[in-house]
Amino acid sequence: MTKIDDxxxxxxxxxxxxxxxxxxxxxVKAMGRVPNYTELGIYSVMWxxxxxxxxxxxxxxxxxxxAPWVICGPGENAGVIDIGDNQAAIFKMESHNHPSYIEPYxxxxxxxxxxxxxxxxxxxxxxxxxxxxxxxEPGHPKTKHLxxxxxxxxxxxxxxxxxxxxxxxxxxxxxYNGNILVNAMTVGIADxxxxxxxxxxxxxxxxxxxxxxxGRDGIHGATMASTEFTEDTEAKRPTxxxxxxxxxxxxxxACLELMNTDAIIAIQDMxxxxxxxxxxxxxxxxxxxxxxxxxxxxxxxxxxxxxEMCLSESQExxxxxxxxxxxxxxxxxxxxxxxxxAVIGEITDTGKLTLTFGGEIVGDMPIASLVxxxxxxxxxxxxxxxxxxxxxxxxxxxxxxxMDMVGGPHLCSRRWIWEQYDHMVMGDxxxxxxxxxxxxxxxxxxxxxxxxxxxxPRYCFADPYEGGKQAVAETWRNVTAVGARPLAxxxxxxxxxxERPDIMGQFVGCLEGMGDACRALDYPIVSGNxxxxxxxxxxxxxxxxAIGGVGVMAxxxxxxxxxxxxxxxxxxxxxxxxxxxxxSLYQKQILGTxxxxxxxxxxxxxxxxxxxxRMLIENGQLATCHDLSDGGLIAALADMAMAxxxxxxxxxxxxxxxxxxxxSESQARYLxxxxxxxxxxxxxxxxxxxxxxxxxxxxxxxxITVNGGAVDLSLAALTEAHEDWLPNFMANAS
Amino acid sequence: MKSAVIVFPGSNCDRDMAVALxxxxxxxxxxxxxxxxxxxxxxxxxxxxxxxxxxxxRCGAMSARSHVMKEVVKRAGxxxxxxxxxxxxxxxxxxxxxxxxxxxxxxxxFVCKDVELTVENTDTMFTSGYIAGSNITVPVAHHDGNYFxxxxxxxxxxxxxxxxxxxxxxxxxxxxxxxxxxxxxGNVLGMMPHPERMIEPALGGSDGRILFESIMNRLG
Numbered sequence: 001m002t003k004i005d006d007x008x009x010x011x012x013x014x015x016x017x018x019x020x021x022x023x024x025x026x027x028v029k030a031m032g033r034v035p036n037y038t039e040l041g042i043y044s045v046m047w048x049x050x051x052x053x054x055x056x057x058x059x060x061x062x063x064x065x066x067a068p069w070v071i072c073g074p075g076e077n078a079g080v081i082d083i084g085d086n087q088a089a090i091f092k093m094e095s096h097n098h099p100s101y102i103e104p105y106x107x108x109x110x111x112x113x114x115x116x117x118x119x120x121x122x123x124x125x126x127x128x129x130x131x132x133x134x135x136x137e138p139g140h141p142k143t144k145h146l147x148x149x150x151x152x153x154x155x156x157x158x159x160x161x162x163x164x165x166x167x168x169x170x171x172x173x174x175x176y177n178g179n180i181l182v183n184a185m186t187v188g189i190a191d192x193x194x195x196x197x198x199x200x201x202x203x204x205x206x207x208x209x210x211x212x213x214x215g216r217d218g219i220h221g222a223t224m225a226s227t228e229f230t231e232d233t234e235a236k237r238p239t240x241x242x243x244x245x246x247x248x249x250x251x252x253x254a255c256l257e258l259m260n261t262d263a264i265i266a267i268q269d270m271x272x273x274x275x276x277x278x279x280x281x282x283x284x285x286x287x288x289x290x291x292x293x294x295x296x297x298x299x300x301x302x303x304x305x306x307x308e309m310c311l312s313e314s315q316e317x318x319x320x321x322x323x324x325x326x327x328x329x330x331x332x333x334x335x336x337x338x339x340x341x342a343v344i345g346e347i348t349d350t351g352k353l354t355l356t357f358g359g360e361i362v363g364d365m366p367i368a369s370l371v372x373x374x375x376x377x378x379x380x381x382x383x384x385x386x387x388x389x390x391x392x393x394x395x396x397x398x399x400x401x402x403m404d405m406v407g408g409p410h411l412c413s414r415r416w417i418w419e420q421y422d423h424m425v426m427g428d429x430x431x432x433x434x435x436x437x438x439x440x441x442x443x444x445x446x447x448x449x450x451x452x453x454x455x456x457p458r459y460c461f462a463d464p465y466e467g468g469k470q471a472v473a474e475t476w477r478n479v480t481a482v483g484a485r486p487l488a489x490x491x492x493x494x495x496x497x498x499e500r501p502d503i504m505g506q507f508v509g510c511l512e513g514m515g516d517a518c519r520a521l522d523y524p525i526v527s528g529n530x531x532x533x534x535x536x537x538x539x540x541x542x543x544x545x546a547i548g549g550v551g552v553m554a555x556x557x558x559x560x561x562x563x564x565x566x567x568x569x570x571x572x573x574x575x576x577x578x579x580x581x582x583x584s585l586y587q588k589q590i591l592g593t594x595x596x597x598x599x600x601x602x603x604x605x606x607x608x609x610x611x612x613x614r615m616l617i618e619n620g621q622l623a624t625c626h627d628l629s630d631g632g633l634i635a636a637l638a639d640m641a642m643a644x645x646x647x648x649x650x651x652x653x654x655x656x657x658x659x660x661x662x663x664s665e666s667q668a669r670y671l672x673x674x675x676x677x678x679x680x681x682x683x684x685x686x687x688x689x690x691x692x693x694x695x696x697x698x699x700x701x702x703x704i705t706v707n708g709g710a711v712d713l714s715l716a717a718l719t720e721a722h723e724d725w726l727p728n729f730m731a732n733a734s
Numbered sequence: 735m736k737s738a739v740i741v742f743p744g745s746n747c748d749r750d751m752a753v754a755l756x757x758x759x760x761x762x763x764x765x766x767x768x769x770x771x772x773x774x775x776x777x778x779x780x781x782x783x784x785x786x787x788x789x790x791x792r793c794g795a796m797s798a799r800s801h802v803m804k805e806v807v808k809r810a811g812x813x814x815x816x817x818x819x820x821x822x823x824x825x826x827x828x829x830x831x832x833x834x835x836x837x838x839x840x841x842x843x844f845v846c847k848d849v850e851l852t853v854e855n856t857d858t859m860f861t862s863g864y865i866a867g868s869n870i871t872v873p874v875a876h877h878d879g880n881y882f883x884x885x886x887x888x889x890x891x892x893x894x895x896x897x898x899x900x901x902x903x904x905x906x907x908x909x910x911x912x913x914x915x916x917x918x919x920g921n922v923l924g925m926m927p928h929p930e931r932m933i934e935p936a937l938g939g940s941d942g943r944i945l946f947e948s949i950m951n952r953l954g
Contacts, residue, residue, distance in 0.1 A: 155844050159875070160785040162746025246744050246788025336769075338743060420844045422875040424928075425783075427750040430936045441936070556936070 007037040017044035023375055030369035038307045038355065038363045043370065045273035045311060046280060049532055052374035055498035056530045059511050063525050064518045069487055070526055076197055077118040077269065078188075079526025081488045083552045086192045087442065089449055090124035093132070093185035093492040093548040095531035099240040100182035104149025109157040109243040111184045113315050116161060117269035120252050121318065123196040123259050124188025127426060128440045129158045131168035131184050132453040132492065132546040136177030138409050138729060143172070146180050147417075148730065153243075154184070155420040160245035161252065164429050165421035166438035168453055172409050175457075178536030183492040185548040187451055189442060194259060198268040198278075200286035200321045200347055205265060207279070207290060207345040208327070210334050211251050211317040214275070215300035217241045218313025247316040247339070254337035255318065263326035270317040276310045278319040279345075280353060284371040292345035294357040306355055306362040321347060381504035384464050390596030392581035394659040398711055401590045402662070406638045407721025409729070410585055411631050416726040434643070435562050436481040436627050439553070448556035450484035452549050456630070457542035459598035462583045464506045464543055468513025469601040473667060474629060475549030476521050480610040481627040481670060483560045483617035484551030486521065491528040491547050496540025498532045506543040507532075514545060520603035523549070560617045560625040564644030567700035569624065570679035571650060575609050575669030576692040577633065579660045585630045586663035599665045606668040612691055613670050616682060624673040634662040634711065636671045641704055642719045649705045650697030658710055673699060735953045737763035737778040740806060742797045747783035747820065747930065754930035755780065758946040771802040777953050778815045779806055781822025783875070783928060793836060793878045794824030807831055815859060815949060816922045820876055823914070823924030832915055832924045833891070834883030839876070840907025846875040848938060850902035851913055851927060855895045858916055860923045863948040869902055870941035872927040879926040881908035881915075891915055898923055 007013065014024045017040060027035055027043045035043060045051055053060065065073035071088055072080035078092035096111025112129060119126050131154055136143045147170075158165040163186070200207075218241035258264060266286065268278040275297070283290045294306050300314070322330055327343060334341035348354070353370065355363035395401035405411050418433035430448060431439035437452040454474040460467030472489060479486040491514070496503040518524055534541045553559060564571075581587055582596025616622035628636045633652075641648045654661045674682060679695060686693035705712045737755050741748045748765065755763045763780070766773045787796035797803060807829050810816040818826040826832045839845060848871050853864040864870065883891070888910055891897050899914040906926075914925025929942030 152843075159844055159846075159877075160744070160746075160788065162784060244788070246785060246790065249744055249746065249785070336767075419847050422844070422846045424846065424873055424875060424931050424937070425746060425750065427753055427931060427937065432938075 009034055009037065009040055013040070017041065018048060019044050023047060026373055026375065030366060030373050036363070038310060039365055041307050041311050042276045042363065042365065045276055046370045047374045050272055051277055053530055054375050055377050055379050055532060056507065057376050058378045059508055063511060063515050065524050065526060067488065067522060067524045070524055071192065073524070073526050074528060077121045079488060079490055080122065080195060081526060082192065088190050088192045088195060089187060089550055090119050090122050090190055091185065091187040091490055091548065091550055092118050092527040093183055093490045093546065094118065094529040095492050095494060096182045096184065097180065097494065097531055097534055100150055101146070101180050103240040104146050105153040105156065106240050106242050108150040108153030108182050110241045110315055111182050112154055112157040113243045113245065113248050114271050115184045115186045116163065116248060117271065119186040119188040120255055121196065121267055121269045122190065123194045124190040125256060126163045126186050126188040126252070127428065128187045128438065128451055129163050129165040129184065130438065130451055130453050130548060131165070133168065133170045134176045134181035134544060135172050136180065137174040138172050140177045144730060150182055151417050151420055157243055157245040159422040161249045162425050164423045164425050166423050166429055166440060167433045167451065170414055170417060171457065173457065173542060175542045178539065179534045179541050181494050181534070181541065181544055183494070183546045185453060185490060187449060187550060196259060196264060196267050198266050198282050198285055200266045200282040200288050202265060203288065203347050203349045205321050205324055205347045206327055206343045207292065207347065208320045208322055208330065209297060209317065209342045209344045210320065211339055212244060212247050212314055213298040213300040213340055214304070214309055214312050214317065215314045216304065216308055216312060219308060219311045241313050241315050243315050250337040250339055251316055251318065254334050254339055258330055258333050261329065263322050263330050264320055265323055266321040268319050270319060272313065274311060274313050275319070280367055280370050282319065282321065283353060283367045289348035289350035289352045289354065289367060290345055291348050291354040294355055296342050296344040298340040298342050306357045310355070379498050379504045380501045381508050382501040383505045383509055387462060387597050390582050392587050393591060394657060395590050398659065399713055401586070402634055402711055402713060403718065403721055405585065405589055405631050406635060406718055407725055408589060409725060410589060411635055412725035413723050414726065415723065416730055430556055431482060431559060431561060436478040437484065439482055439556065439559055441556055446556050448553050448559065450479045450482045450551045450553060452478035453546060454478060455544055455546045457544045458583050458588060458594050460506065460510055460543040460545065462594065462598045464509025465513040466598050466601060467543065468510035468545055469517040469603065470598070470667065471545055471547045472514050472517035472521065472523065473601050473603065473606050475547045476523055477610055477627045479549050479551035480614050481560065481625050483558055483614060484553040485614065486523050486549055486551040488524050488526045489518065489547050489549045491525060491545055493528065493530045494534050494541065494544040494546065495532050496535045503540055510543055510545045517601070517603055521607055558617055558620055560623050562624070562626040562640050562643050564640050564646050564648065564673050564699045565624055567646055569673040569699040570676045571648060571696045571699065572672040572679055572682060573633065573669065573694045573696055574613065574672060574686060574691060576666060577654065577656065577661055577664050577669065578666045579656055580664045580666045581660055584632065584663055584665045599667050601667045609668045609670065609691055612686065612689055621678055621682060622672055622674060626671045628669040628671065629665065632663040632665050638704060638718060640671060640673065641715055642722055646699050647701035647703045647715050648697060648699045649701065651707055652696065653694065658707065662706065735759045735761060735778060735950050736776045737780060738766045738773055738776040739763045739780045739782055740766050740768065740802055742768045742786035742800070744786045744788055745782050745784035745821070747928065750930045751780050751782040754933050754946060757933060758943060759950050766802065768800050768802045771805045778949060779809065781818040781825055783820030783822060786821055786825065794821060794828040797825045798828030803829055810922050813919065813921050815953065817860065818924040819928055819930065820926055823926055824878065826922065826924040831922055832917055833887050834881055836878045837880040837882050838878050839880050844877040845905060846873065848873050849905055849927060851899040852902055854897045854900055857895060858898055858920055858923065859952040860945055860948055861898050862951065863944040871932065871939050872929050872942050873931045874905065874927045876926055879906045879908065881912040883909060894918065899925055899927065
């Protein structure tokens with residue numbers, strides 16, 4: 001080991017660690033000497049984009065993060081909100097993009113494992129997993145392989161730990177051909193007086209390592225996530241970690257059992273940059289030092305060096321600071337669950353991270369420098385130019401266009417995916433995948449959480465500001481459409497190379513839009529993750545700020561769902577349909593272009609219409625509701641008819657061309673169904689509230705017809721196309 | 735009715751089973767950690783679903799060799815009603831209490847969805863509340879639910895009325911669409927579908943409830 005640690009630091013080695021000359025000079029200055037190899041490794045991961053947010057921090061600070069119900073905003077492992085009755089919802093979304101592209105099964109699986117740990121670290125029992133997935137175009141030779149591996153990886157991990165995967169979204173676009181996005185979200189529930197944080201305290205208190213042993217896997221994962229991809233990226237496969245969901249399940253149970261005692265002072269999972277990042281964060285938050293004896297780290301492989309132990313990203317590990325004297329009791333719990341437990345160090349008052357190995361000091365670094373001296377870049381940015389509106393032609397054949405869209409890659413049923421996820425374990429999933437939001441009952445109560453993940457990347461590319469607003473508004477709308485009160489969001493900001501001003505302009509624009517939407521909707525951001533450098537060979541992805549929204553409903557028996565309930569229901573449209581076909585799915589899929597300006601989000605109208613819908617559901621007047629999004633009115637109508645297995649006949653009274661009325665993606669709209677009498681009552685109430693409302697028609701029969709036959713489709717044929725696209729596509733998966 | 739739910743490292747439907755038992759029988763079951771194999775006498779033993787020991791080696795193989803299973807096998811042999819669901823069924827098959835094996839699903843994918851089951855035999859203590867030949871809806875969630883046994887065994891199972899449930903449509907490649915079987919004495923049922931997930935309308939239906947009610951009616 002001494003041999004490796006004696007490595008002379010050359011400019012090449014510095015560069016290999018992803019540090020530039022200026023950053024290296026800062027390290028030397030902070031330390032007052034040249035770092036050794038282990039120390040350089042630790043600095044490099046702590047200062048990586050992934051850990052330090054050096055390009056994004058400046059802008060992230062501007063996002064709204066506060067509300068009376070926010071217990072803990074960004075900065076901890078996950079965000080915490082008050083959901084009443086002394087309970088808290090704890091949640092976060094995180095990316096695992098680069099590993100999933102290189103090794104889809106393990107990349108996606110460990111993405112789920114990592115986000116679960118972020119949530120149960122804080123004392124919450126995870127109750128729901130969600131995801132947001134972006135793949136390349138269906139015809140790309142790698143797409144099927146990646147879909148197959150990612151879905152199996154998410155299922156393989158989530159199913160085994162026994163946390164239901166209740167929903168998500170999946171998109172296909174050529175911009176992700178060389179850089180897929182795998183964003184995983186976990187929601188947990190804790191008692192408010194049993195929330196755990198990571199700030200270490202108490203000089204002399206023991207630092208305890210629990211979970212799996214440390215191996216050589218995942219070394220430099222955080223650094224890899226902070227660079228662009230090139231064609232030789234596959235050579236980085238060894239930096240992808242391997243997940244063990246069985247150990248994770250044991251770790252959840254053991255941690256929650258220990259959390260029921262008063263033994264824990266602070267706890268932190270070992271995520272990106274492993275032992276290094278967890279100990280530095282705990283020490284930094286607590287304003288203390290850590291002395292770690294690396295000889296005591298449980299090791300999976302022989303002859304590991306300090307460098308390897310500090311940078312390993314082996315999964316299913318946690319670091320804790322215990323109250324003195326509680327070690328034996330804690331150890332008994334971890335032994336019961338057959339997990340490693342080792343006291344590897346103690347808290348000091350030196351303000352330093354001191355590492356010993358074989359009786360020698362092998363690293364000695366100021367904690368503050370590792371955290372606070374990381375460079376913060378205010379990178380130059382250029383806003384995306386405003387586009388002119390584009391004319392969007394009518395289709396040659398309206399029926400065919402609807403059939404192609406509803407039965408195509410973008411709108412087809414995702415059943416093939418979610419049937420591979422156990423979405424029912426824990427016995428509280430009361431709205432399964434396929435609706436507007438997943439709904440999970442809070443165990444033992446009638447309360448429930450509604451969760452939705454959304455973003456429309458093509459809008460964000462065309463107009464980052466409107467796209468950022470829309471992503472937030474869409475989760476708010478989806479959470480509202482099931483009857484829940486949206487409370488807060490987490491986000492996963494996936495962008496290209498921030499060193500390019502146009503990409504940085506997308507980032508800044510999206511954040512400005514998100515911030516405005518959060519403020520207008522009282523819907524703060526409580527946690528999140530930034531994933532930059534999503535590029536391959538210089539070609540960036542569409543800007544993809546994935547949003548995960550969480551809301552609460554007091555009485556889940558009133559929850560709304562999307563299926564029409566038999567024949568004879570009146571169908572109403574709430575909200576105004578404008579000629580907003582620019583950058584619509586119709587334009588993308590049927591006309592093969594994405595030009596013009598995406599739909600405008602009027603946040604005041606969004607709020608007004610949504611509050612109205614929620615009031616109807618809470619009053620028990622409305623049980624069938626669907627928000628309008630990709631594909632517009634006709635797509636929502638088809639969803640409700642297919643889900644309810646009943647046809648529908650509508651007449652649109654509008655000045656718009658019919659294709660605009662059907663496919664426009666105007667925001668703040670909902671489709672409702674109710675018996676005729678209730679529908680009339682709803683119509684009157686909407687009118688009184690000044691909300692645009694129209695009675696469109698009635699459910700019944702076995703066809704979807706619009707305007708006396710302008711659209712006329714067999715529901716059975718449409719359903720078949722809708723259900724079969726994805727299984728057929730995947731049938732030949734390589 | 736006093737029940738025990740056996741919990742292995744990696745069990746994950748133990749709570750769901752406990753909730754169902756408490757809701758339906760009105761009595762909280764005893765949660766038995768696998769190391770506490772000397773557990774009190776109970777009227778009914780449940781082996782819940784999950785991924786005991788991570789499903790490493792083969793599903794249920796390691797649990798089948800645990801101390802607690804030696805005890806369960808002994809008690810089942812003495813007539814204590816025993817129900818294995820999903821991973822519990824896999825464990826019972828691995829112990830040999832029930833014949834056959836659960837192989838990987840024919841399409842190689844995990845499958846989680848509601849399925850139609852045909853109730854093949856209502857003369858068991860687990861199915862007496864159902865109507866013979868009727869179809870019920872109960873979810874499945876498994877990767878290895880493809881029931882296999884040789885033809886002679888399958889003939890015996892069918893001949894002796896030991897097939898409790900069949901899939902209306904074969905979802906996983908199971909021989910003769912078998913979803914659940916009993917032992918010869920009729921006091922042990924193993925099934926892949928999860929009746930404990932279908933016990934109230936909010937979860938999508940109540941067809942699973944009848945199974946627990948049947949057991950309760952027999953045991954009082």
